[in-house]
Amino acid sequence: MTPPQARRPCLPERAEGVAPVRAPAQVAPFVDALGEDHAIRFLLNFGGAELTIPATPSPRGRLQETLGAEGAEALAAARDLLPRRIPLAKPWLARTLAARGMSTAQIARTILASDVSVRAWLKKTRGR
Known part of the structure; x- marks a missing residue:
């Protein structure tokens, strides 16, 4: 039996001028x-x-x-x-992937979290 392949999500590039998420x-x-x-x-x-x-x-x-x-x-x-x-590190992953232009639904599927959680993490960031 061959081992399962590692999940390799297709990560969008960070847009120019967008600072990396700390x-x-x-x-x-x-x-x-x-x-x-x-x-x-x-x-x-x-x-x-x-x-x-x-x-x-x-x-x-x-x-x-x-x-x-x-x-x-x-x-x-x-x-x-x-x-x-x-x-x-789901909150950081959510913020980082959002900064790269991924939608909330795409982020939720990628990090295996609910869209409700992703929205809460992103909202928390915007409130800072």
Whole structure:
């Protein structure tokens, strides 16, 4: 039986002139190590559970399948700074994907949350 393919959402590019969404403390180490695009992919695929990041990523491992060789190596280099349990970070993901122009429904489907939750997270951001 072959392993399930990693979810690779088609992420829209951030529009020019749109500032990146500031990552909260729980997400910042991943964004610093991987960049925003790879951090989003990583959190969507591994968030919500423990993950032991190997010092040397396997060429056929799920990390490399999801992030590519460069991303897996960058994560391995920063592994001492990362929490063992990977955060879901749904509010940050919702804000980041909205800044990239995704609709509320698309965001809800991508991060596996209700549209009501997504709207609440986005509304909370606008109120700041």
